[in-house]
Amino acid sequence: MHTRRTHRRTRTGTAAALLAASALLIAGCSSGNSPSTASAAAGEAAGVLAPLPRSTPAALTPYYRQKPAWRDCGVPGFQCATLKVPLDYAEPTAGDVRLALTRKKATGPGKRLGSLLVNPGGPGGSAVGYVQAYAGIGYPADVRARYDVVAVDPRGVAGSSPVECLDGPGMDAYTRTDVTPDDAKETGALVASYKRFAEGCGADAPKLLRHVSTVEAARDMDIVRAALGDGKLNYVGASYGTFLGATYAGLFPDRAGRLVLDGAMDPSLPARRLNLEQAEGFHTAFAAFAKDCVRRSxxxxxxxxxxxxxxxxxxxxxxxxxxxxxxxxxxxxxxxxxxxxxxxxxxxxxxxxxxxxxxxxxxxxxxxxxxxxxxxxxxxxxxERDAHGDYSNLMFANAAVNCLDLPPAFDSPDEVRRALPAFEKASPVFGEGLAWASLNCAYWPVRATGEARRIEAKGAAPIVVVGTTRDPATPYRWAEALAGQLSSARLLTYEGDGHTAYGRGSACIDSAINAYLLAGTPPKDGKRCS
Structure with a gap:
């Protein structure tokens, strides 16, 4: 039931969603603390993401000197290309990963502002698919007139060396797995399902699986930035895309241009706490839905x-x-x-x-x-199951990234059982399933390489962090937390429902973000829209 998935779609977390949701839910809970108190404590205890040296290592120079060979890709108005990035940044000669890119060139009039990289979240969401289906035509005309709208599928996702774990029938079985086990037999079946999923991923891409972290994807974006000829990265990231964008700013603060982080995640939280707070977010959203529903005949x-x-x-x-x-x-x-x-x-x-x-x-x-x-x-x-019973690689990449970014929320079924009261308090409807979904990374074939860290990005230009007060997948407190960490953040709040805010109908939100992207004028910190 992968709860940790925070995909932007108009829909970066229950069996598979719980299995998948546990991906976006990585947080560590502290007994006896309220979520907000524990969240603050976790943020204070986390280390800080350190920036990389400004100079490019000689071994990476060939990657930075690439120029994309744009070609028609069968989608009207769009061009496609590929770029190479090192599989392992610690050993750049150990092999490459090919990234899939697409762009829709600025239409004019007005001075071109460079490239605007867009990521819809997940992790595992196809940025290429999202831009071609929506952003390339749905973004405001003034933005599309001045920017080349560009997307790159992160490593392991969709067109960029995708991770594969199970075939269609295997995923059908996985998604119907009971994630609220009532006894030892059902618990064993759930654990076996997680293991089959993990083993499938490990068998498909044993080397790649060790190198699909958010830090590596952020470093890939800097190679993309250079290949596009941009001195700074201009970026709109939604949901998990906010974590990716914030990570970029933390690693390359001097190269961060106009960054919009919409539906923000808190990078300072460990897995169990992330999952617990996301459960609370889904309860907040369900409460809003229920209040609306019961008023109707x-x-x-x-x-x-x-x-x-x-x-x-x-x-x-x-x-x-x-x-x-x-x-x-x-x-x-x-x-x-x-x-x-x-x-x-x-x-x-x-x-x-x-x-x-x-x-x-x-x-x-x-x-x-x-x-x-x-x-x-x-x-x-x-x-993302189609009518033929085939699945996109969204859930595979979702688990692969999440399980590499943070140590598992739980190591055993017994740990889940002890945490059930906290999860059920956070979400009486979804909490039990989301807690069990948080067990999936315990059986992952490779150890996590990341950890919870604050991101400060000292020296970066103003960064706009957007939070929605009743967001189910990225609770509003996460936007507050990220804005409190980033040294140059401007917090923009949408008082409403749904996941993310930009391009979803609020003229107040859209005008504030458009002014920032087009004129470089960030909204006043603390601005609220409804």
Whole structure:
């Protein structure tokens, strides 16, 4: 149920989402502390990401001197290219990774401002796919007129030497794994599922799997910056993309240009705390959905007098029924709606309040008509499963990056059980599943190379950090925390629902960010929009 996934899509975290979510949920919880108190304590205890030397090592010079050979790539208005980066920055002669790039050239009028690199999050989301499908046409016309909009799939993702772990049927089995085990047999089945997933990843790319960290991806971005001919990196990163962008600023503060970090992550938190606070974020989003739902006629979670707690109880009761007896979906492959798939379907709709009507209809069909088709469709969208039963590599890369970036949240099922009360308090509906999802990195075939660290990026130009008050996947306190760490941050707040804020309908947010990207004028620190 990979909870740690914080993918930007209009949907950088339950079985697979919990299996996947645990990827974006990396945090270490402190017994007896509230999330906010423990978060502050964790940030104070974390080390600081040190910048790299300003001079380029001689062994990396050939990479920095590359020039992309742009070509038509079959998508109107876009060009594509590839660049080489070292597999291992400690041994640049040990092999290469090929990165996939795309760009839509500035359309004018007005002076060209260079390249604007865009990353939608994940980890594991295809930046190339996102830019070609949305950013290259959906970003404000003034921004597209002045910048070449550019995307690069990070190493291990989509077009850039993708990590693969399981085939379609294997992923189908993985996504329906019960992530709320009731006994030793079910616990053993969950552990076995995590192990099969990890073993598949290890068998596919044993060398690459050791080199897909966020630090390495950030170093790749500096090679991309140089290849594009830009003196500084201009960047819009959403969700996990904020962690990638902040890491770049921490490593190369003098090369950080206009950086927008939307739906921010807190890099100072260990895995268990990240997962715990994300669970709380999903509860905040569910509460907003439930309040909206019960005010409407026919809400499957209750009527107008139903409180959030009771609505959550009704949803949990439905999940428990599915745990005992999955319901039909009409799926061509015979898949039924399990508790894990239904939970992910609900979580998927938490990313965008625009999906709430679809979720109400899906829950109504499943809870009242015994038809799980719509919830399965939401779950499939989260996992990026197509109608042919094939999956993108999103979940594979998600786990690969997360399990390398931070030591595992839990080392054993017993540790999860001891933490269940804290997770269930943070999220009565999703907490149990998200806690068990946080176990997946315990069985990863390679040891983590990263650790929780503050990022200060001293000397960087102003960096805009954006937080949404009821963001499910990247809780607002993470934006506050990152803005408090970055020496040049300007915190921009959206008081609303959904994951991330830029380009989602707030004229206040969009105008503030556009002014920064086009004129270099950051918003006043603490500016709030609604």
């Amino acid at each position: 026919g809400c499957p979670l209750g009527g107008r007098s139903t409180g959030v707690g009771r609505a959550g109880d009704n949803l949990r009761a439905f999940f428990e029924k599915l745990d005992a007896r999955p319901i039909p979906t009409g799926d061509a492959d015979g898949r039924r709606l399990t508790e894990s798939l239904a939970t992910i379907g609900v979580i998927a709709a938490m990313y965008d309040e625009g999906a709430w009507p679809q979720l109400r209809e899906a829950l109504t069909a499943a809870m009242k008509e015994n038809d799980g088709a719509e919830l399965l469709l939401l779950s499939d969208s989260y996992y």
